[in-house]
Amino acid sequence: DVLLVESGGGLVKPGGSLRLSCAASGFTFSHAWMSWVRQAPGKGLEWIGRIKSNTEGGTVDYAAPVKGTFRISRDDSKDTLYLQMSNLRPEDTAVYYCSTPTSSGYSGAFDYWGQGTLVTVSS
Amino acid sequence: SYELTQPPSVSVSPGQTASITCSGDNLGDKYTCWFQQKPGQSPVQVIYQDEKRPSGIPERFSGSNSGNTATLTISGAQPMDEADYYCQAWDSSTAVFGTGTKVTVL
Numbered sequence: 278d279v280l281l282v283e284s285g286g287g288l289v290k291p292g293g294s295l296r297l298s299c300a301a302s303g304f305t306f307s308h309a310w311m312s313w314v315r316q317a318p319g320k321g322l323e324w325i326g327r328i329k330s331n332t333e334g335g336t337v338d339y340a341a342p343v344k345g346t347f348r349i350s351r352d353d354s355k356d357t358l359y360l361q362m363s364n365l366r367p368e369d370t371a372v373y374y375c376s377t378p379t380s381s382g383y384s385g386a387f388d389y390w391g392q393g394t395l396v397t398v399s400s
Numbered sequence: 401s402y403e404l405t406q407p408p409s410v411s412v413s414p415g416q417t418a419s420i421t422c423s424g425d426n427l428g429d430k431y432t433c434w435f436q437q438k439p440g441q442s443p444v445q446v447i448y449q450d451e452k453r454p455s456g457i458p459e460r461f462s463g464s465n466s467g468n469t470a471t472l473t474i475s476g477a478q479p480m481d482e483a484d485y486y487c488q489a490w491d492s493s494t495a496v497f498g499t500g501t502k503v504t505v506l
Contacts, residue, residue, distance in 0.1 A: 324495035338493040381448050385490050390442040
């Protein structure tokens with residue numbers, strides 16, 4: 278079974294940094310495109326960015342609000358996706374999810390989601 | 401930037417049909433996905449590529465997309481379908497989620 282497990286969330290002060298991880302299992306991670314999506318408390322879903330498989334160039338696309346401050350990477354040897362966040366602001370407070378389109382055959386889908394990890398930015 | 405607009409709320413009686421709309425410029429030219437999210441849970445994809453249902457999603461969920469509007473239809477709504485629903489589409493290499501619709505079954 279596909280399993281995505283996010284970790285690394287917690288309380289961080291404004292201006293601080295944090296790295297989230299998403300451990301994947303149950304599918305061929307190295308072939309998968311992976312996305313990060315966040316949800317602020319009581320708000321809707323917001324896409325952060327996506328990384329393609331390294332065999333397809335490993336290209337990363339970001340949402341405009343996080344471009345330049347968030348960085349997505351992957352370690353195929355560890356089946357793990359990362360989200361490096363810097364210069365964090367209170368409005369970055371959210372549950373962060375990783376997701377993959379690994380079963381539908383449509384690269385734009387979000388077939389599987391992790392349970393999410395909460396990031397709180399507060400002094 | 402591209403935007404997808406949904407009604408904030410939809411109410412439906414059990415066994416009746418609920419329709420949730422998602423509006424965006426020329427949305428019919430893009431593939432739309434739909435997600436169900438219950439309180440405290442991760443989103444679940446219920447429709448992808450406008451009308452396809454993932455394995456395990458009940459047949460009462462269906463989707464369509466044409467012109468500027470995509471629609472998620474729940475035929476014979478069940479109390480378990482009460483949740484927030486989000487549409488999603490790609491604008492070039494950027495994923496955009498809709499504003500979300502709270503579906504109440506009562």
